[in-house]
Amino acid sequence: MRSGAKVAVVGGVFAVVVGGVGYGAYNILDGLGDSGVGGGSDAKTTTAEVRTGPVTKDEIADTSKEFLAAWASGDATTAAQLTNNEGEAGPALTGYSESAHVTKAVITAGAATGSKVPYTVKATVSYKGTTKAWSYASELTVVRGLTTGKPLVDWEPSVIHPDLKKGESLETGESKTASIEAVDRNGKVLTKEKYPSLGVILDELRKKYGTKAGGTTGIETWINSATADGADRTLLTLVKGKPGRVPTTLDAGIQAAAERAVKKYPESSVAAVEPSSGAIRAIANNRADGFDAARWAQLAPGSTMKIVTAAMIIQHGLGTANGPVKCPATVPWEGRVFHNLNDFSMTDNPTLKRAFARSCNTAFIKPVLPLGEGTRDTALGDEASRYFGIGQEWKAGISTKDGSVPPSEGAETAASFIGQGKIKMNPLNMASVTATAVHGQFLQPYIVPRSLDNRTFATASPLPAGVSSQLKEMMNYTATSAEGTATQAMAGVGSYKGGKTGSAEVDGKATSDSWFTGFSNDLAAAALVQSGGHGGTAAGPVVAEVLRAGP
Known part of the structure; x- marks a missing residue:
């Protein structure tokens, strides 16, 4: 864990303070076994011993617990080392705090189903004096390393956020495109909350027509598209921009x-x-x-x-x-x-x-x-x-x-x-x-x-x-x-x-x-x-x- 980090495990509650910025991971032991952080059976395995076969219940518990604790504490290096793709996981986990500007994270794990461990994230995003709560759910899978035999988190970008895909990244800042208010043919406002299937369409319309429609930018957390012609996808709005009105042919x-x-x-x-x-x-x-x-x-x-x-x-x-x-x-x-x-x-x-x-x-x-x-x-x-x-x-x-x-x-x-x-x-x-x-x-x-x-x-x-x-x-x-x-x-x-x-x-x-x-x-x-x-x-x-x- 990074220098300056203080760790305490009291009554099954894990709390961390790093560099003056508060992080917390509460109830991460729930449903994951009774061992303390780093106390799983595999911790005593010698370097010469390579285990095979499916990961065990204890290995799933210990590995997921250590990973979630490291992630919640802001220790991207340790968290990445607990995955089977350190090269991709490291930058993504680092970006969670440095690019997405997550200043606090409370991660609560649920009961494992096989090798999958679900969890909820209650985070705080802060950017230039503006702060907003952000919560969502995701899951991870524990697998056995192909060469080391160690239990590791099977790395996918969705571990960080369920909507995140390969080649994409999280970012918080002033939005790249102006906000829009898309309306149907009768003037009814269309939102991704009410019409979930329109989410990707509304993001695309915003990219293409936001400026033309006279909108202004706001402060948001978004997913950067993996391709130059793709539309970024907004996940959280900290400060709303003034939306430009975009008429569509859709019928609500x-x-x-x-x-x-x-x-x-x-x-x-x-x-x-x-x-x-x-x-x-x-x-x-x-x-x-x-x-x-x-x-x-x-x-x-x-x-x-x-x-x-x-x-x-x-x-x-x-x-x-x-x-x-x-x-x-x-x-x-x-x-x-x-x-x-x-x-x-x-x-x-x-x-x-x-x-x-x-x-x-x-x-x-x-x-x-x-x-x-x-x-x-x-x-x-x-x-x-x-x-x-x-x-x-x-x-x-x-x-x-x-x-x-x-x-x-x-x-x-x-x-x-x-x-x-x-x-x-x-x-x-x-x-x-x-x-x-x-x-x-x-x-x-x-x-x-x-x-x-x-x-x-x-x-x-x-x-x-x-x-x-x-x-x-x-x-x-x-x-x-x-x-x-x-x-x-x-x-x-x-x-x-x-x-x-x-x-x-x-x-x-x-x-x-x-x-x-x-x-x-x-x-x-x-x-x-x-x-x-x-x-x-x-x-x-x-x-x-x-x-x-x-x-």
Whole structure:
């Protein structure tokens, strides 16, 4: 421990005073065993002895206790030496006091669960005469060192704060960007406290538009982004800046419904778009990693992609919504056999609309065979780009990942027609696909007015006459007929509606990703639930709840 530190253990309470600055770690012995600091069984192990096997209960207790005590006392060197990555832990722990300006820390540990030890941190942040309390919870894991065999804290930045990721750091000071007050389309203030999914979006809007909106800076504790183009994330406000008003297209009611919907399923995301304008009405996520998959994911969308495939089939004269198709259980394509779910087939003179409703894979592969090899390898990508705006570098006012439908060959071409192969999408992309099908023309999704920065929107050609009406008819039938795979999920959605389910197989996963996209009146939405199974089971209810909140 640093020179000048005084340590006392009295009645199970650990208290430290370092260099005239008070630190305290109270109740760190709770749930971690009865040994004193440094008194674990491993403390008597000779340097020649290398232990193996899982860490023991006593080792977990002693190691976590010593680490938390050192951290709370401000002794970054000792704390870092108790981790399995001293090189990264040292600067991060030093920065806790020197960069984040934490002047006091009270860390209370809970009972260990296996090798994980949860704890709460009650800290005080002080900067240029301004002081504010800061509290949060996190956890650490004790592992055995690979070379020494010693029990060590498995170092992750989240040990310091649960939102901290690799390459990021904590800092307290005058904020880099001006404060904002983001409002929905009706002027209602949007906050990350009320709408947690908007946290990363509000931080990004602040970085891009805070100065333009006339805001001023304050004093804050924040997470520095790991990338130059990323947005810093505010954790604590010591002194508020004057916020500049930033209008958004979001709808507070629809956003609230989206927040509720994703909470019902882990690893779920949803986005909603207004077909008549392209305005984004809601974006929400419920993910353990905090990733904004609703606009950043790049995953196969499964059979929701059949909306684009159907448009391609109609435009190439290969079929119509009410025209006949064949839906055998399997279909071969250049050495690979494609199957329907459970190898079902339709032998009662099905139409393209009915095959779409039941999500017959073979009916969306077989009709494309007559196209020439070169044409069919690029036909879907051309359709997606020219008419649905996929891959057109959207400038939504926040960062988004464009969908991707690259050229393919061989069996991958057939796979792309049913949303597999090389195709990559996210819920915002698929909500836009549905919005285009409903409106008849792609209108680029956006979340703030163009007037804020005079950016140029992506454009695409209108769908040819009759294509939009056929797509809407097919989606409506899928969401209302007895044989439609979207009917159950959309049962509670009123007015004119439509939907499409999707289940995307992912290599190495036993359960497919659940996708669903649908519309009701002038609102389109799409959802993804990773490893959620069938599209109508998980993603479907998410979309339905969002649509019920719409017009």
